[in-house]
Amino acid sequence: MSHVRREGNQAHDGAHCARCDAVCCRLTVVLQPEDWIPPHLTTRTEAQLLVMAHDEDGWCVALDGARMNCGIYETRPAVCRRFVMDGPYCNAVRSEYVQERARAIDLTLL
Numbered sequence: 098m099s100h101v102r103r104e105g106n107q108a109h110d111g112a113h114c115a116r117c118d119a120v121c122c123r124l125t126v127v128l129q130p131e132d133w134i135p136p137h138l139t140t141r142t143e144a145q146l147l148v149m150a151h152d153e154d155g156w157c158v159a160l161d162g163a164r165m166n167c168g169i170y171e172t173r174p175a176v177c178r179r180f181v182m183d184g185p186y187c188n189a190v191r192s193e194y195v196q197e198r199a200r201a202i203d204l205t206l207l
């Protein structure tokens with residue numbers, strides 16, 4: 098979401114976009130009427146909600162995978178703008194992601 102490197106907020110060791118796999122960009126982003134997103138980056142859910150499309154690995158198709166930052170940062174959806182780095186939701190999804198990866202590694206080692 099707002100995972101582009103930012104100035105400031107470096108005073109603690111909490112979550113920071115510069116040290117994250119853009120985990121928030123795996124979440125479902127429901128587009129709002131004020132969003133202006135190119136149609137090829139969007140899709141509809143079964144319930145007909147207009148959302149950001151995901152690639153086969155589960156990341157938003159607008160993510161610049163080489164830099165792990167948003168390829169449409171200046172015009173990113175309202176939901177992405179409101180996502181708070183190192184906030185409760187950010188930390189919750191990061192924790193879940195780490196646990197998922199640990200489980201996958203455990204299964205690989207079995």
Ligand code: SF4
Pocket residue numbers: 098099100121122123126149157158159160161166167168169170173174177
């Ligand atoms: S639009 Fe940008 S900030 Fe929002 S989920 Fe996609 S890549 Fe992340």
